Amino acid sequence: MNPIVAPVKNVMKAQISFNRLLSRPMGVPAMGLWHGDSGRGKSTTATYVYNQIHGVYVSVRDADSVASLMRRLVEECGGQPRYAKNKNIEYVIEHLSMNELPLFIDEADYLMDKKEMLNTVRDIYDATEVPMILIGMDQIARRIQSNRQFFNRISEWVEFKPADLEDVKVVAKSMIGDEIVLEEELLDRLRKSAHGEMRRIVIGINKIHNLAKVNELDLVTSKDWGNEPFHGF
Numbered sequence: 556m557n558p559i560v561a562p563v564k565n566v567m568k569a570q571i572s573f574n575r576l577l578s579r580p581m582g583v584p585a586m587g588l589w590h591g592d593s594g595r596g597k598s599t600t601a602t603y604v605y606n607q608i609h610g611v612y613v614s615v616r617d618a619d620s621v622a623s624l625m626r627r628l629v630e631e632c633g634g635q636p637r638y639a640k641n642k643n644i645e646y647v648i649e650h651l652s653m654n655e656l657p658l659f660i661d662e663a664d665y666l667m668d669k670k671e672m673l674n675t676v677r678d679i680y681d682a683t684e685v686p687m688i689l690i691g692m693d694q695i696a697r698r699i700q701s702n703r704q705f706f707n708r709i710s711e712w713v714e715f716k717p718a719d720l721e722d723v724k725v726v727a728k729s730m731i732g733d734e735i736v737l738e739e740e741l742l743d744r745l746r747k748s749a750h751g752e753m754r755r756i757v758i759g760i761n762k763i764h765n766l767a768k769v770n771e772l773d774l775v776t777s778k779d780w781g782n783e784p785f786h787g788f
């Protein structure tokens with residue numbers, strides 16, 4: 556089984572959008588927003604993209620304050636957090652702008668209710684103007700529209716959509732290669748039962764792969780699978 560990021564449409568779209576941010580013309584703001592339901596592959600895609608370009612990634616937590624978020628961000632930047640919150644903010648600004656590092660902020664929904672955190676993130680952006688990707692669930696797109704100061708800085712939007720049949724085929728191929736063929740009808744049943752959610756598709760393909768291995772099948776049909784659930788029991 557290959558533990559790789561399957562190049563599904565959401566991944567490709569996000570990558571292209573991110574590249575546009577990197578090569579934006581002067582004057583075009585450098586914030587991007589990736590949004591979509593849980594399990595659609597946002598965090599996986601972010602990890603994949605920031606690893607290529609050695610960006611900085613931080614995931615916001617419900618319990619975070621500006622102080623705790625900045626401490627973690629300093630650590631992510633490879634620094635030693637200081638006691639004073641302003642020192643940490645300064646460190647992050649300097650580190651990002653000197654090295655021109657894009658910043659990925661995951662679970663950004665948790666910023667939305669906390670004005671001080673939102674303002675700090677905006678300050679960091681304004682001081683560095685490095686590409687900054689905010690990642691969140693569907694609500695974030697709506698909520699950010701009513702925050703003009705943020706909204707005006709976003710030039711790239713990517714909606715993570717449910718996987719379609721073509722995506723499920725791409726996931727199957729990248730997980731198990733070409734040696735075992737999974738019938739299209741079976742993959743479409745999996746897509747429907749997973750509601751296009753990547754997390755559940757990956758689990759389902761893993762189960763189908765195990766069935767193929769146990770029974771030494773090189774083709775798994777919908778009939779072979781029978782009425783077992785793909786997920787849970």
Ligand SMILES: Nc1ncnc2c1ncn2[C@@H]1O[C@H](COP(=O)(O)OP(=O)(O)O)[C@@H](O)[C@H]1O
Nearest residue numbers: 559560561593594595596597598599753754757
């Ligand atoms: N492109 C992908 N290739 C392979 N597995 C993926 C891919 N996208 C998502 N997954 C799987 O689905 C799970 C959920 O994805 P995740 O990125 O956490 O979704 P989100 O951040 O949108 O909630 C991941 O743990 C990973 O196992």
Ligand SMILES: [Mg+2]
Nearest residue numbers: 597598599661
């Ligand atoms: Mg996530």
